[in-house]
Amino acid sequence: MRRRHFLTFSTTALGGLLIFTLDRRPMRAHAQSERRIRVQLKFFDEQEALRVSAAAARIFPSDATGPGAPEAGVVIYIDRQLAGPYGRDRYRYTQPPFEEGVPEQGYQGKATPREVYRQGLVLLGQDFDRLAPAEQDARLRAIETTYFFRLLRQHTIEGMFCDPMHGGNAGMIGWQAIGYPGPYMSWSGHIDQHYGKPYRPKPRSLSEVVGYPVKPWEEAE
Amino acid sequence: MKSLPRVDVAIAGGGWAGLLMAKELGARTGLSVVVLERGEPRKAIDYFNGMDELDYAIRLRMMQDASKETVTFRNTSQDRALPVRQFASFLPGTGVGGAGEHWNGVTPRFLPDCFELHTRTVERYGAGRLPANHSIQDWGITYAELEPFYTRAEKLLGISGKTGLDPFEGPHSEEYPTPPQKMGYFPALFSEAARSLGYHPSPSPSANLSQAYRNPDGIMRPACQYCGFCERFGCMIGAKAQPTNTLLPVIARQKGVTVRTGANVRRVLYQGGKATGVSYVDSKGAEVVQPAGLVVLASWTLNNTRLLLLSKIGEAYNAGSGKGQVGRNFTHQASAHGLEFFFDRPLNRFMGSGGCGTIIRDLDGDCFDHGPLNFLRGAYISAYAMGSRPISNFGVVPPAVKATWGVEWKKAAIDAFDCTATVGISGEHLAYRTNYLDLDPTYRDSLGDPLLRMTMDWNDNERNMIDFLSAKMARVGGEMGAREVVATPMARHYDVNTYKTTHLQGGTIMGTNPGNSVVNPWLQHWQMPNLFVLGASTFPQNASGNPTLTILAQTLRTADAIVDRYLRDPGPLA
Numbered sequence: 085m086r087r088r089h090f091l092t093f094s095t096t097a098l099g100g101l102l103i104f105t106l107d108r109r110p111m112r113a114h115a116q117s118e119r120r121i122r123v124q125l126k127f128f129d130e131q132e133a134l135r136v137s138a139a140a141a142r143i144f145p146s147d148a149t150g151p152g153a154p155e156a157g158v159v160i161y162i163d164r165q166l167a168g169p170y171g172r173d174r175y176r177y178t179q180p181p182f183e184e185g186v187p188e189q190g191y192q193g194k195a196t197p198r199e200v201y202r203q204g205l206v207l208l209g210q211d212f213d214r215l216a217p218a219e220q221d222a223r224l225r226a227i228e229t230t231y232f233f234r235l236l237r238q239h240t241i242e243g244m245f246c247d248p249m250h251g252g253n254a255g256m257i258g259w260q261a262i263g264y265p266g267p268y269m270s271w272s273g274h275i276d277q278h279y280g281k282p283y284r285p286k287p288r289s290l291s292e293v294v295g296y297p298v299k300p301w302e303e304a305e
Numbered sequence: 306m307k308s309l310p311r312v313d314v315a316i317a318g319g320g321w322a323g324l325l326m327a328k329e330l331g332a333r334t335g336l337s338v339v340v341l342e343r344g345e346p347r348k349a350i351d352y353f354n355g356m357d358e359l360d361y362a363i364r365l366r367m368m369q370d371a372s373k374e375t376v377t378f379r380n381t382s383q384d385r386a387l388p389v390r391q392f393a394s395f396l397p398g399t400g401v402g403g404a405g406e407h408w409n410g411v412t413p414r415f416l417p418d419c420f421e422l423h424t425r426t427v428e429r430y431g432a433g434r435l436p437a438n439h440s441i442q443d444w445g446i447t448y449a450e451l452e453p454f455y456t457r458a459e460k461l462l463g464i465s466g467k468t469g470l471d472p473f474e475g476p477h478s479e480e481y482p483t484p485p486q487k488m489g490y491f492p493a494l495f496s497e498a499a500r501s502l503g504y505h506p507s508p509s510p511s512a513n514l515s516q517a518y519r520n521p522d523g524i525m526r527p528a529c530q531y532c533g534f535c536e537r538f539g540c541m542i543g544a545k546a547q548p549t550n551t552l553l554p555v556i557a558r559q560k561g562v563t564v565r566t567g568a569n570v571r572r573v574l575y576q577g578g579k580a581t582g583v584s585y586v587d588s589k590g591a592e593v594v595q596p597a598g599l600v601v602l603a604s605w606t607l608n609n610t611r612l613l614l615l616s617k618i619g620e621a622y623n624a625g626s627g628k629g630q631v632g633r634n635f636t637h638q639a640s641a642h643g644l645e646f647f648f649d650r651p652l653n654r655f656m657g658s659g660g661c662g663t664i665i666r667d668l669d670g671d672c673f674d675h676g677p678l679n680f681l682r683g684a685y686i687s688a689y690a691m692g693s694r695p696i697s698n699f700g701v702v703p704p705a706v707k708a709t710w711g712v713e714w715k716k717a718a719i720d721a722f723d724c725t726a727t728v729g730i731s732g733e734h735l736a737y738r739t740n741y742l743d744l745d746p747t748y749r750d751s752l753g754d755p756l757l758r759m760t761m762d763w764n765d766n767e768r769n770m771i772d773f774l775s776a777k778m779a780r781v782g783g784e785m786g787a788r789e790v791v792a793t794p795m796a797r798h799y800d801v802n803t804y805k806t807t808h809l810q811g812g813t814i815m816g817t818n819p820g821n822s823v824v825n826p827w828l829q830h831w832q833m834p835n836l837f838v839l840g841a842s843t844f845p846q847n848a849s850g851n852p853t854l855t856i857l858a859q860t861l862r863t864a865d866a867i868v869d870r871y872l873r874d875p876g877p878l879a
Binding site for chain 2: 142143144145147149150152170173174175176177178179181183185186187188189190191192221224237240241242244245246247249250258259261262263264265267268269270271272274275276278279280281282283290293294296298300301
């Protein structure tokens with residue numbers, strides 16, 4: 085049995101408003117409350133989660149153009165994906181022999197996403213989350229061409245824009261940032277309207293649309 | 306090994322082709338028919354809570370499980386093939402309905418000259434213009450012969466569209482069953498600009514209904530809601546024609562037809578030149594023999610070819626000698642990715658449907674003179690509002706932005722997200738002697754059978770075609786008011802990393818004689834008259850347009866031939 089690990093968020097540290105999902109429930113906390121939120125981790129330990137979170141925050145930063153990976157809960161998304169069937173390559177062909185191919189033949193590595201992250205955490209370094217942003221960027225640039233970085237970048241985008249049931253895109257802030265409304269059942273009255281003008285309905289999650297909690301695939305087994 | 310009671314017809318594969326054949330035989334004969342589908346059962350209701358991009362479009366929840374079976378891939382015969390460890394370049398379906406569940410529903414008819422590709426091309430340009438290593442050939446049928454079946458297939462699905470706007474389309478004996486879908490902003494812009502430049506835009510034919518429709522079997526389907534979840538998803542309301550909503554309800558009422566899931570057909574059994582049935586592994590891992598009087602393979606391009614190779618029916622193609630038919634003329638789609646238009650206005654492109662768009666065929670097939678050009682054939686060019694989802698589409702930035710992560714990239718990608726769109730160039734992929742399928746000598750599936758090996762590379766014809774068409778479309782982009790148009794040239798080599806289409810053709814091709822094909826023009830095996838092969842594995846080469854409608858039309862034609870001729874006098878139909 086692995087020891088239970090939690091990621092603790094300070095709401096004040098995140099600049100006033102934190103919208104976060106815990107067990108797929110949207111949760112709001114305001115800075116004034118000085119609350120700390122503890123989220124149980126399924127794959128990373130707390131130190132690993134802080135480092136991955138810091139790296140995702142450099143890929144999709146929180147800045148003047150809006151919230152980023154920390155507010156969306158990208159690290160929680162990645163933690164759950166790695167803990168689930170994807171993380172252990174349940175659906176990838178993993179028969180040997182493993183040979184190095186040409187790029188056209190796709191990823192031929194033996195390492196599962198979990199193993200790629202364990203190796204990647206070493207590349208990031210023990211102190212990654214305590215470095216200044218410029219130093220973090222320099223370290224990421226040094227590993228930009230690794231498979232780990234490619235996965236981390238892709239997973240950061242997934243964690244920004246997935247349905248909140250997967251642990252990312254908390255409060256649908258990723259969708260709000262790009263004007264994506266989520267899975268509505270019908271745009272029949274709108275598809276040939278609003279030509280050239282922004283049409284921005286309020287984002288809704290899949291569970292809100294269908295009216296009951298939907299179980300994500302990573303929890304189906 | 307367990308042996309079951311004999312049935313009249315065993316069909317391997319429960320997708321569009323297999324279920325359509327079952328439905329036709331169930332309706333018009335008293336035969337006992339069993340459809341053997343290796344995947345799970347599906348019901349239309351399954352899709353109600355399936356509008357999740359991550360699980361379905363990224364993790365590929367509806368697709369074939371690559372951990373159990375995939376294909377291997379190499380560019381040339383000299384290279385070592387390695388397994389496609391996760392599908393990306395094309396996405397094989399699985400389960401009842403197959404890829405017909407998660408398609409986009411785009412249903413063009415092929416241009417008439419596609420069926421006589423070799424003859425027409427030589428007639429107009431001379432044999433000297435054919436690429437040196439080509440293996441293009443005629444299909445053995447003509448558009449005119451197929452036309453009534455196109456019409457029947459369109460009525461079965463209720464295709465939305467309008468004839469008479471595209472001067473290049475083949476004759477239609479009837480108007481489309483339902484009017485075109487509504488037009489989203491991006492395709493509307495494209496239409497207007499293309500028309501002003503002298504092209505002939507027309508609404509895309511679509512299996513996503515523009516209005517409620519009752520088909521000749523009495524199946525009612527509702528109008529599309531433009532939710533934007535078609536490709537890689539099942540339709541939650543059944544507006545998109547899928548085998549589960551169009552064929553299964555009819556089959557459910559037929560006494561003679563059984564659909565058996567979890568039945569993974571591994572061999573066609575035969576004796577004395579005739580098929581005697583199939584053997585399969587059931588969901589519990591038991592080997593089962595299903596004796597049958599007639600065997601139909603309808604298990605998609607790759608698996609149809611693999612089953613013939615594993616069963617040792619016909620001679621495997623040898624690329625060195627050029628001998629053998631099974632596995633040859635394997636084609637994909639010459640498609641350009643990243644012909645990206647950047648606008649300074651929002652497109653609201655989260656709305657749409659798989660068939661919501663406009664097409665032009667002015668630069669398709671031989672609709673324009675190739676005399677002075679350095680390539681043959683062309684592409685089906687389209688602008689769709691298919692519903693753009695954020696994980697798949699976020700991150701596109703203008704070329705001036707070099708960063709792929711961080712502050713600058715994030716801002717540019719957010720700004721561009723709803724202001725970019727892609728024009729689709731579905732180029733015709735010619736058949737070459739060097740692109741083919743055979744069995745891999747090293748890698749095996751979870752049951753221990755060799756994987757199929759694909760050997761595939763691009764040639765100059767595709768590259769030159771895409772360059773030419775991208776330049777033409779860049780002009781349309783300018784006319785549309787695009788701030789910037791970015792055309793990425795075709796990759797030097799074929800790769801399995803980037804999605805192209807799921808239009809794979811060939812391997813068990815049809816043709817005019819046993820010396821150039823596996824099946825005759827009735828899709829009947831040349832040497833084994835009680836074995837039929839359905840689907841795009843029978844196409845001698847890719848024909849630019851999406852293959853499903855042609856697969857359905859050919860299946861209907863073969864069903865007629867079986868019912869009207871074969872059953873009366875079992876034997877070769879050609």
